[in-house]
Amino acid sequence: MKTRVYTLFALMIISAMLLSACTMPAAAPTGGAAALVADQPIELLYMTHNHAQSIPVNEAIVAEFQASHPNVKITFDNAPHSNYEQKVLTAFAGGQGPDVFWAGDWMVPQFLDAGIVAPVDPAAFGVASQDEFEALFDAGALDAFKADGNIYTGGVSEYNTFSLIYNVDAFAEAGIDPLPKDQPITWEELADIAAKLTVKDGDAVTRVGLAWPFTTPIWTVLIQEPMLRQKGGELVNAEGKADFTQEPMVAVMTYLQNLRNAGGIDPATYTDLLQDFASGRSAMIFGGPWAAKPLSEINPDLNWETAPLPQFADAVDRVTTLYAWAWFVSAKSSPEKQKAAWEFVNLLTSKQQEWWDKVGYVQARQAEVDGMSLPEYYAQSDERLATIFADYPYGKAEFRSTKYFELSDIWTRAQDRVLSGEDVMTVLQDAQAQADAAMTE
Amino acid sequence: MTANFASRQATNQPKQPRNNGLFGNTLEARKKRFGLLFAVPAFLFFGAFYVYPLFQTFYVSFFSWGLLDEPSFLGITNYTRLFADKEFLNAIWVSFFYAFGVVIPIWGVALGLALIFNQAFAGRQAYLTTYYIPAVISLTVWSLIWLLMYNPTFGLFTVVIRWFGITGVRILDDPATAMLGMIILSIWKGTPVYMLIFIAGLRAIPGDYYEAAQIDGARAWQRLLFITLPLLRPVFLYVMVISIIEAFKVFTPMYLLTNGGPGSATRVLSMFIFQNGFQYLKMGYASAASVIFLLILLLLAVFQFRLLRFQQSD
Numbered sequence: 001m002k003t004r005v006y007t008l009f010a011l012m013i014i015s016a017m018l019l020s021a022c023t024m025p026a027a028a029p030t031g032g033a034a035a036l037v038a039d040q041p042i043e044l045l046y047m048t049h050n051h052a053q054s055i056p057v058n059e060a061i062v063a064e065f066q067a068s069h070p071n072v073k074i075t076f077d078n079a080p081h082s083n084y085e086q087k088v089l090t091a092f093a094g095g096q097g098p099d100v101f102w103a104g105d106w107m108v109p110q111f112l113d114a115g116i117v118a119p120v121d122p123a124a125f126g127v128a129s130q131d132e133f134e135a136l137f138d139a140g141a142l143d144a145f146k147a148d149g150n151i152y153t154g155g156v157s158e159y160n161t162f163s164l165i166y167n168v169d170a171f172a173e174a175g176i177d178p179l180p181k182d183q184p185i186t187w188e189e190l191a192d193i194a195a196k197l198t199v200k201d202g203d204a205v206t207r208v209g210l211a212w213p214f215t216t217p218i219w220t221v222l223i224q225e226p227m228l229r230q231k232g233g234e235l236v237n238a239e240g241k242a243d244f245t246q247e248p249m250v251a252v253m254t255y256l257q258n259l260r261n262a263g264g265i266d267p268a269t270y271t272d273l274l275q276d277f278a279s280g281r282s283a284m285i286f287g288g289p290w291a292a293k294p295l296s297e298i299n300p301d302l303n304w305e306t307a308p309l310p311q312f313a314d315a316v317d318r319v320t321t322l323y324a325w326a327w328f329v330s331a332k333s334s335p336e337k338q339k340a341a342w343e344f345v346n347l348l349t350s351k352q353q354e355w356w357d358k359v360g361y362v363q364a365r366q367a368e369v370d371g372m373s374l375p376e377y378y379a380q381s382d383e384r385l386a387t388i389f390a391d392y393p394y395g396k397a398e399f400r401s402t403k404y405f406e407l408s409d410i411w412t413r414a415q416d417r418v419l420s421g422e423d424v425m426t427v428l429q430d431a432q433a434q435a436d437a438a439m440t441e
Numbered sequence: 442m443t444a445n446f447a448s449r450q451a452t453n454q455p456k457q458p459r460n461n462g463l464f465g466n467t468l469e470a471r472k473k474r475f476g477l478l479f480a481v482p483a484f485l486f487f488g489a490f491y492v493y494p495l496f497q498t499f500y501v502s503f504f505s506w507g508l509l510d511e512p513s514f515l516g517i518t519n520y521t522r523l524f525a526d527k528e529f530l531n532a533i534w535v536s537f538f539y540a541f542g543v544v545i546p547i548w549g550v551a552l553g554l555a556l557i558f559n560q561a562f563a564g565r566q567a568y569l570t571t572y573y574i575p576a577v578i579s580l581t582v583w584s585l586i587w588l589l590m591y592n593p594t595f596g597l598f599t600v601v602i603r604w605f606g607i608t609g610v611r612i613l614d615d616p617a618t619a620m621l622g623m624i625i626l627s628i629w630k631g632t633p634v635y636m637l638i639f640i641a642g643l644r645a646i647p648g649d650y651y652e653a654a655q656i657d658g659a660r661a662w663q664r665l666l667f668i669t670l671p672l673l674r675p676v677f678l679y680v681m682v683i684s685i686i687e688a689f690k691v692f693t694p695m696y697l698l699t700n701g702g703p704g705s706a707t708r709v710l711s712m713f714i715f716q717n718g719f720q721y722l723k724m725g726y727a728s729a730a731s732v733i734f735l736l737i738l739l740l741l742a743v744f745q746f747r748l749l750r751f752q753q754s755d
Contacts, residue, residue, distance in 0.1 A: 204599070413705055417704040
């Protein structure tokens with residue numbers, strides 16, 4: 001009896017092992033396997049993150065598209081922002097990837113490496129070539145989505161830069177003049193101002209001078225990469241190698257350590273970017289046009305202003321940050337699905353006014369609203385935004401690497417250690433060793 | 442006569458042994474098979490969601506696989522890389538530090554509370570319910586509550602320690618204290634569950650022993666030392682095994698409060714595996730780390746079970 005049970009158990013284990021081997025995950029199937037007849041029903045899966053205000057807008061556009069394309073049925077799926085990218089990637093890995101989806105520009109190298117995004121079909125946008133398609137958008141807005149002479153997006157769903165947003169009353173209280181709107185102050189000046197704005201009650205910091213989400217890797221890149229570039233550095237060089245020990249990186253990290261030592265920043269006090277700022281717990285933050293609406297909602301009495309992103313006194317170039325979420329179409333979908341998907345994206349990108357009025361997302365596809373260009377229309381809603389829009393032309397997209405997530409984590413860990421007071425060079429050498437290990441795989 | 446002889450011969454033949462096993466033909470065997478039928482869904486669930494992924498993980502650990510590309514065979518390279526990876530070795534150390542930093546105080550505090558709540562006193566049920574509240578709050582919510590508690594400006598924890606003259610503490614922001622912060626919130630969260638297990642164990646000890654000891658003049662500490670603790674040994678060992686395994690599996694507080702930082706001060710093994718697998722898409726590498734993680738847990742469990750067997754035979 002025992003022998004039989006053991007035999008049965010052994011057989012189960014062997015079966016499981018064989019099953020494991022047989023079903024070793026392979027790359028998701030490529031599209032175009034079965035050609036669909038033009039009028040045959042087409043089902044599209046559209047996936048976005050779950051930013052609350054964007055959901056009704058997406059749903060309305062889906063309904064409008066389905067009404068004008070009766071043979072197309074779109075399933076709209078949205079997932080929490082925090083693990084959205086992982087959900088998209090695992091869906092593709094399981095062969096259930098979406099046909100149309102949102103993703104950040106930093107994902108492009110990974111998408112291209114895996115062959116899961118399709119080059120744009122200009123015809124769906126009513127133009128004949130990719131050049132004409134690009135001309136529909138702000139200059140440079142699609143740069144992050146180009147590779148091998150192709151553009152791999154149907155348009156930008158959210159187009160952002162970071163400028164300085166500050167509390168005017170806190171400035172007045174500290175005896176600091178409002179910042180110029182047409183000329184950036186230097187990072188060195190910002191450090192002095194941040195230290196002066198920090199208020200303590202005994203050992204408790206009741207207001208910190210400057211704050212950003214210190215433990216969020218993408219914020220590390222968005223804040224520090226423009227600083228690095230102003231100093232003439234690049235995290236990832238042309239050969240794709242990361243360099244954490246370059247002089248500009250040492251200078252940036254040393255600057256941050258000094259900023260911390262002077263009391264201008266205090267990561268321990270951070271809870272939430274906008275809540276902290278709106279409630280007076282921080283006096284300055286970095287933010288884009290998206291910040292205006294929630295700040296007014298959280299605290300309508302808050303007296304805030306904007307200033308251009310600071311630049312180093314010895315900057316070799318004026319650089320700000322630029323990042324975008326965009327609409328992608330899956331290269332794994334059938335040609336018929338891709339065709340319908342691009343037409344759907346055309347409709348999505350042509351709703352510039354809705355995206356701004358209802359969601360607060362800046363669009364890169366040019367349009368006239370009430371006789372105004374989009375930046376004019378945006379600035380009309382809040383004139384403080386004009387300063388932020390003036391920072392866009394100096395923006396550069398984040399570094400390109402298939403190891404984006406790993407490198408941004410390494411960068412954040414290095415920043416943590418530097419802000420904890422460790423020796424900058426030792427920390428950066430450790431970061432370099434980790435980056436080398438990551439890049440060699 | 443002939444018929445009688447034949448029937449006698451048949452009676453004298455050696456009896457076939459009754460096969461009551463799973464494949465037998467008796468009523469008992471049929472009952473066993475019937476019982477097994479009810480267990481089939483559980484077997485299938487266990488096979489599909491535990492056994493199969495386990496072997497799949499082991500298999501993938503020999504490949505380089507980025508979820509979206511074709512896997513390529515690497516042999517044991519992932520394992521050799523892991524043992525040269527300072528972050529992985531740090532994650533093992535951090536996990537051990539956290540696990541034993543949490544479970545050792547939990548054993549003492551949970552047992553102490555169980556001994557108190559095993560006594561009859563006014564308001565016992567109300568106190569017991571209050572102490573149990575952390576156990577019913579989800580770990581995510583609990584972590585976020587403690588994130589606010591640790592805030593160096595307005596956090597309750599900061600305010601309380603300030604009463605004792607301790608100032609300038611930035612518990613989650615300092616690599617030297619961040620793990621202590623995780624340990625404190627985990628002890629608070631984990632203690633009530635183990636306290637209940639200890640209470641159940643205490644209730645199972647026959648009252649006669651205590652009465653006899655009392656008649657013999659044993660004092661309270663002697664009853665604790667020579668009756669309660671020895672008889673609670675199996676429960677204690679069960680708590681040891683479960684609590685250590687649970688502590689090693691921790692992920693949520695580190696993910697929500699520090700993202701493994703500052704630096705890598707709170708980057709436990711489960712977080713290392715999650716980041717490598719689902720953020721960096723290094724599935725083979727993460728699988729190899731998972732296999733080593735499993736081996737660590739198995740070794741700990743085997744050690745504890747051997748201890749249990751030794752104690753029982755003792």
